[in-house]
Amino acid sequence: MTTLADLTASTPGLPCRTTDPELWFSKSSSERALAQALCRECPIQLECAQYALDNRDVKGVWGGTTAADRRSFWDGRPWRFDERGRLRLECGSVSAYHAHFTYREQPCGACAAAFEEQLLAERRRRLGVEHAKGGSTTGYHLHRRVGEPACPLCLGAMRAASAAARRRKAGRGLQRARAASGAPASAETVNGAPAAVQPLALAG
Incomplete structure (x- = not known):
């Protein structure tokens, strides 16, 4: 040697x-x-x-x-000399990805790929947590971020949340309409659900 x-x-x-x-x-x-x-x-x-x-x-x-x-x-940690003779981390890791910004330069392809790989792994880890809860809207958006269709659990949670949001919006609209007409708002309307239509009383 x-x-x-x-x-x-x-x-x-x-x-x-x-x-x-x-x-x-x-x-x-x-x-x-x-x-x-x-x-x-x-x-x-x-x-x-x-x-x-x-x-x-x-x-x-x-x-x-x-x-x-x-x-x-x-x-x-692996090292290299850059074109200016500075001792630097070898490219191809998340640490080297962040070091590029320290030197006010754009990350190279190898470092960007390492960062994206870690980001994808973290999103999949979080997705597993949401699945353990039975699916969620957060899980739905994580599916989208990793570039795949949402699973039935997360899709169902997203649809349920969207339906609830539409009901709340409809309830608020009905409440505003009643307020504009001077009619009192029912407890159900205040809570976000349209009040049931009551039959008119007939004069005896």
Whole structure:
């Protein structure tokens, strides 16, 4: 197995060997930025960065990464360098999807697909909860969001809710009509259901 020490010994012209090495351990942010820029021209940058990520005790700039950069990847998440040389999450996950917005850029196709997959899984989980309740209007809308016809339980709940809404609307309309004509509203009308029609009393 080739180690980083083997690579540095066998690779000529490494920036950290041809330039003052103190630059890579400077406390100056501008000097650290210069060291990072030099690292991006190094043929073993990736190997050097991986070594630093695997060994938390190393200090300074390694493979174009600072200690602060590397700290975010100590959990072993896959990483990459973007076109500007920044240490980033490897694309294709929900975390990387949100990271795109942090960098003020649109998510790539792989990250967008990962986000949609998680969103679909969450909607199906919620749909299972609604089914356990015997179906609901929420379940009906979740069916629509996942792009499938509603099941009989959720469809029935939606139809029942729509019918109840129509009855309430009709009741309110009748109540307004009675109020406009000066007739008192019955208790049934106030509660949203049309009052039953009463027969007219005949004069004796």
